[in-house]
Amino acid sequence: MAMTSPFRGRLPGGWPEDAPPRSILASLAPYGCSGEDRESLGSYLNRLCDAHDMTRWSLTNTIVGPAAEELLHVSGARMSRDIGRAAYNLNVSSLTEQANHWAQTLNYLTHRNNLQLCTLLPLKSLVSEFVLLSEKERFCPGCHEDDARLDRDCYERLLWSIDAAKACPLHQLQLVSRPQAKRRRTSKRENGSLSHQAAAQYKIGDAPVHIPASDFEVETSRLIAELLDDAVYFSNAGYSATAQSVFLTHAINLLFDGRSARFAAHLGISKSQVHGWVKGSVQMSFPRLVQTAYCCGCAIADILLGNSVMLSLRPAPSEQRRRLIQRGGTGARRPKEDLRAELDALIRSGRAINATEAARAVGISLKYLKKNFPEQQEFLVRHGRELSESLRREATETFNNMYLSEHNALRAAGVYPSRRRVVARLRGKIGLGARQRVQEAYLGAFAVTGVKIAGSSRGRMTARLDLGREGRGV
Ligand SMILES: [Zn+2]
Numbered sequence: 001m002a003m004t005s006p007f008r009g010r011l012p013g014g015w016p017e018d019a020p021p022r023s024i025l026a027s028l029a030p031y032g033c034s035g036e037d038r039e040s041l042g043s044y045l046n047r048l049c050d051a052h053d054m055t056r057w058s059l060t061n062t063i064v065g066p067a068a069e070e071l072l073h074v075s076g077a078r079m080s081r082d083i084g085r086a087a088y089n090l091n092v093s094s095l096t097e098q099a100n101h102w103a104q105t106l107n108y109l110t111h112r113n114n115l116q117l118c119t120l121l122p123l124k125s126l127v128s129e130f131v132l133l134s135e136k137e138r139f140c141p142g143c144h145e146d147d148a149r150l151d152r153d154c155y156e157r158l159l160w161s162i163d164a165a166k167a168c169p170l171h172q173l174q175l176v177s178r179p180q181a182k183r184r185r186t187s188k189r190e191n192g193s194l195s196h197q198a199a200a201q202y203k204i205g206d207a208p209v210h211i212p213a214s215d216f217e218v219e220t221s222r223l224i225a226e227l228l229d230d231a232v233y234f235s236n237a238g239y240s241a242t243a244q245s246v247f248l249t250h251a252i253n254l255l256f257d258g259r260s261a262r263f264a265a266h267l268g269i270s271k272s273q274v275h276g277w278v279k280g281s282v283q284m285s286f287p288r289l290v291q292t293a294y295c296c297g298c299a300i301a302d303i304l305l306g307n308s309v310m311l312s313l314r315p316a317p318s319e320q321r322r323r324l325i326q327r328g329g330t331g332a333r334r335p336k337e338d339l340r341a342e343l344d345a346l347i348r349s350g351r352a353i354n355a356t357e358a359a360r361a362v363g364i365s366l367k368y369l370k371k372n373f374p375e376q377q378e379f380l381v382r383h384g385r386e387l388s389e390s391l392r393r394e395a396t397e398t399f400n401n402m403y404l405s406e407h408n409a410l411r412a413a414g415v416y417p418s419r420r421r422v423v424a425r426l427r428g429k430i431g432l433g434a435r436q437r438v439q440e441a442y443l444g445a446f447a448v449t450g451v452k453i454a455g456s457s458r459g460r461m462t463a464r465l466d467l468g469r470e471g472r473g474v
Pocket residue numbers: 140141142143144168169170171172
């Protein structure tokens with residue numbers, strides 16, 4: 001009875017007793033050597049299947065599942081189910097307990113010791129899982145072309161599974177979603193091999209479009225790749241609210257004269273949210289962490305570790321602020337009670353600030369939210385409206401104050417504070433927003449300081465004309 005485990009250091013019949021231990025599965029080395037190009041565990045698993053000429057399902061059913069049962073006492077049937085899902089690559093490579101089981105079992109079977117680096121597990125204790133993972137499978141056409149050119153298997157990069165990474169830092173191209181239709185067709189093949197999949201994709205004819213990524217997209221993706229490397233060394237440290245506070249206080253003092261409202265305006269978020277971060281009562285979401293590192297010119301690890309490093313101010317392109325959160329997903333397939341509990345938790349913790357964010361966080365559409373969770377939806381919509389209202393008020397207030405201080409600075413230097421001059425000084429420090437906003441700040445500053453608007457002896461009409469001309473130059 002004690003004999004039958006195929007997984008516990010048994011040598012195949014006829015092998016000498018002192019032969020070194022053999023791995024049960026081929027000990028492939030994962031591709032890639034840094035956060036920018038490291039292979040994901042889902043992709044690695046696919047290549048293992050290829051190497052053994054087995055389907056994902058039979059490899060899991062006959063080898064990986066039973067081994068996991070024996071090693072970790074987890075259900076092998078559960079692992080077969082994991083692998084049957086369309087999103088298996090993201091699941092197996094993520095930061096869940098399930099990904100941990102896969103990494104440990106495959107480590108054991110291949111005699112490797114670092115396959116968890118092909119998952120997001122090193123980030124687990126460091127960053128919030130809220131809006132961390134990409135919902136769609138994406139890829140960089142340039143990377144796959146390199147794979148083909150260098151004659152290796154087309155493989156999936158771990159970086160592509162992180163939603164906030166919008167570009168490939170190596171090729172400076174936007175990541176492209178895998179077309180649903182094609183994926184369905186290829187996943188019907190019994191052998192879910194990626195090399196076939198990718199090859200099929202090229203043979204079908206329409207080569208994926210190369211869309212150059214913006215500097216912001218490239219740079220933020222590079223920061224995320226860097227974090228994947230750094231996290232390996234300090235993942236044990238875990239998330240620290242104190243470190244987050246220390247860093248933010250440092251950044252606000254250094255870059256924004258100690259005024260957190262300016263920092264909030266710079267990032268396009270509310271003062272109260274920044275306040276929560278600085279106090280350490282709210283953990284920054286991953287996209288905000290990336291955005292903050294970008295805007296302050298530091299590494300994400302610096303924020304997580306509370307490093308007081310040199311910083312430099314870098315404004316985020318304004319269209320990025322809204323795009324941080326997108327909607328849609330597969331949550332609708334999950335039990336309603338689970339979704340309800342998650343929604344309630346999100347509302348309670350204050351992490352989802354409107355219906356769109358909440359729907360996105362639990363992976364459902366706005367329509368589904370409205371239909372199935374009317375109470376939560378109503379609350380979120382009302383709350384979202386109030387919040388965006390107060391956000392707008394705060395932003396205007398901050399903008400007006402900054403406008404006024406530049407206006408005063410010019411006057412102190414003996415220079416007439418024309419709108420053009422003030423605006424030139426504001427550029428890069430804060431988003432200028434709509435023309436109307438500048439105009440109101442402009443008029444406000446003159447009203448507060450009692451300076452006469454040049455060219456307006458008395459009539460408002462003259463002032464208006466003057467503004468119009470200057471406004472066009474702004
Ligand atoms: Zn690439």
